[in-house]
Amino acid sequence: MTDPGAKSFYITTAIDYPNGAPHIGHSMEKVAADVMARFHRLLGDDVAFTMGLDENSQHIVTAAKTAGIETGPFTDEMDRVFRASWDALQISRSSWVRTTEPRHTVASQELFSRALANGDIYKSTYAGWYCPNCNNYYTEDELVDGRCPNHPSITPEWLEEENYFFALSKYSDFLRDHIAANPEFITPSTWTAEVMGLIESGLRDFSVSRRVKPDTEPWGVPVPGDPEHVLYVWFDALTTYLTGIGFPEDGGTSGRYWPADSQVIGKDILRFHTLYWPAMLASAGLPLPRRIAIHGFMTLEGRRISKTTGNVISPIEVVDEFGADPVRYYLMRDLSFSSDGDFSRSKLIRRYNDDLGNDLGNLLNRVVAMIGRYRGGVVPAASDGEAIEAELREIAANAHERAAHHIDQWQLNEALEEIWQLVRRANQYLEARKPWTLAKNEADAGLLDTTLYTAAEATRLAGLYLAPFIPGSADKIMAQLGLDPIADGDWTSKGTWGSADFGTVDPAGPLFPRIEVTE
Numbered sequence: 001m002t003d004p005g006a007k008s009f010y011i012t013t014a015i016d017y018p019n020g021a022p023h024i025g026h027s028m029e030k031v032a033a034d035v036m037a038r039f040h041r042l043l044g045d046d047v048a049f050t051m052g053l054d055e056n057s058q059h060i061v062t063a064a065k066t067a068g069i070e071t072g073p074f075t076d077e078m079d080r081v082f083r084a085s086w087d088a089l090q091i092s093r094s095s096w097v098r099t100t101e102p103r104h105t106v107a108s109q110e111l112f113s114r115a116l117a118n119g120d121i122y123k124s125t126y127a128g129w130y131c132p133n134c135n136n137y138y139t140e141d142e143l144v145d146g147r148c149p150n151h152p153s154i155t156p157e158w159l160e161e162e163n164y165f166f167a168l169s170k171y172s173d174f175l176r177d178h179i180a181a182n183p184e185f186i187t188p189s190t191w192t193a194e195v196m197g198l199i200e201s202g203l204r205d206f207s208v209s210r211r212v213k214p215d216t217e218p219w220g221v222p223v224p225g226d227p228e229h230v231l232y233v234w235f236d237a238l239t240t241y242l243t244g245i246g247f248p249e250d251g252g253t254s255g256r257y258w259p260a261d262s263q264v265i266g267k268d269i270l271r272f273h274t275l276y277w278p279a280m281l282a283s284a285g286l287p288l289p290r291r292i293a294i295h296g297f298m299t300l301e302g303r304r305i306s307k308t309t310g311n312v313i314s315p316i317e318v319v320d321e322f323g324a325d326p327v328r329y330y331l332m333r334d335l336s337f338s339s340d341g342d343f344s345r346s347k348l349i350r351r352y353n354d355d356l357g358n359d360l361g362n363l364l365n366r367v368v369a370m371i372g373r374y375r376g377g378v379v380p381a382a383s384d385g386e387a388i389e390a391e392l393r394e395i396a397a398n399a400h401e402r403a404a405h406h407i408d409q410w411q412l413n414e415a416l417e418e419i420w421q422l423v424r425r426a427n428q429y430l431e432a433r434k435p436w437t438l439a440k441n442e443a444d445a446g447l448l449d450t451t452l453y454t455a456a457e458a459t460r461l462a463g464l465y466l467a468p469f470i471p472g473s474a475d476k477i478m479a480q481l482g483l484d485p486i487a488d489g490d491w492t493s494k495g496t497w498g499s500a501d502f503g504t505v506d507p508a509g510p511l512f513p514r515i516e517v518t519e
């Protein structure tokens with residue numbers, strides 16, 4: 001159990017539209033958020049982690065109709081498929097919100113009422129080009145050849161109706177000042193200029209409701225006191241982050257976790273999270289999230305991921321073939337928050353064979369096999385050794401410190417690179433010390449002990465540092481080394497050299513059996 005005095009850490013991912021099953025393009029964000037959540041548990045923090053589904057869109061009603069199913073059963077089935085996908089990827093969420101849940105109605109109506117009481121909500125007529133996938137209106141010049149700027153396959157339709165509006169324009173100075181005073185609010189900071197540019201070009205008030213059309217199924221959260229309107233999807237979708245921690249009834253819990261420490265999103269919804277959301281929170285008298293972490297888009301084998309062209313893979317399919325940890329490792333190692341990325345099967349296999357199989361898997365294999373062969377399985381005690389041992393200890397200390405720094409900055413691929421320095425150097429250490437030669441000479445018994453211990457300890461630490469990324473494999477590394485599974489707080493209490501007591505190793509074969517590639 002988490003220490004009641006522990007620091008809280010709250011993280012969220014964007015919620016997805018369940019108008020179709022999730023694909024691999026949705027996965028990087030969820031895995032990255034999970035790495036962050038697991039890292040903070042390893043630091044001993046009390047972590048809350050909210051994910052969910054954005055079900056209150058007219059677009060979902062349309063998708064259900066197309067599938068020939070009632071909207072309710074359609075979203076129930078999508079809910080099952082999305083949760084199964086995130087379970088397959090070992091995403092350790094603590095809270096799952098469907099925006100059709102009653103508790104979410106309560107939370108979003110409360111936020112609306114607070115903004116209304118604060119004088120930030122008014123009624124007016126709205127007109128614009130509406131993209132149902134974005135749930136956003138665009139002006140004529142924002143469209144690209146008449147199509148949605150984010151969805152080239154969608155031709156937005158012209159809509160005009162009476163709506164409630166949120167007075168975003170009142171918040172321009174507030175948002176500019178907040179972003180300038182909090183450089184980490186937008187991560188990576190390469191996005192700051194774009195957000196500032198949006199403010200400079202003039203913030204327009206945005207529509208927060210939709211009129212229920214007489215011939216359509218009512219779908220969405222009713223506007224408090226005006227059931228002819230439902231909340232416009234962004235206002236209600238963003239509130240999910242508060243619903244997930246019990247807002248507003250459970251003041252204790254939401255007070256403990258809010259403001260969120262990190263909210264992870266894709267670059268296409270940057271304006272809603274860096275402008276709309278902070279203004280809504282300020283209007284409701286709530287503090288702003290500490291950080292919005294923004295990632296780029298992912299292509300699949302060099303092409304845009306698209307259901308229409310069939311260029312999609314389901315996360316479950318990839319996990320079934322390679323296992324959760326190799327997929328997680330590949331996503332975090334080859335893709336970065338600071339640029340767009342490409343998911344490629346051949347690159348995944350290369351990372352699996354080279355990094356996980358040859359570097360990490362072989363290191364573990366050699367260590368436990370030699371301790372078995374030369375010392376009856378018992379990890380020996382060691383002396384401090386010489387310069388080469390001191391150097392490996394220093395590399396481990398660097399990996400511990402620098403990986404933590406990079407994870408904190410959402411540079412997850414760089415964190416893995418730091419940890420891999422340790423893995424590679426531990427292999428080189430064995431090559432240099434040649435324990436198989438030391439074992440032939442009784443006079444070298446002390447040095448053999450030191451070598452085996454040093455290599456085992458380097459392997460243990462690498463496994464611990466990798467635990468946020470490849471949690472299942474990290475526990476298998478501990479099991480083969482004869483150690484307990486990794487527990488909350490271990491990054492701190494067992495993260496430094498010599499901080500764990502070894503027993504007897506338990507070899508269990510290769511962690512990552514080689515994948516043969518047929519040309």
Ligand SMILES: [Zn+2]
Pocket residue numbers: 131132133134135148149150151154
């Ligand atoms: Zn769109």
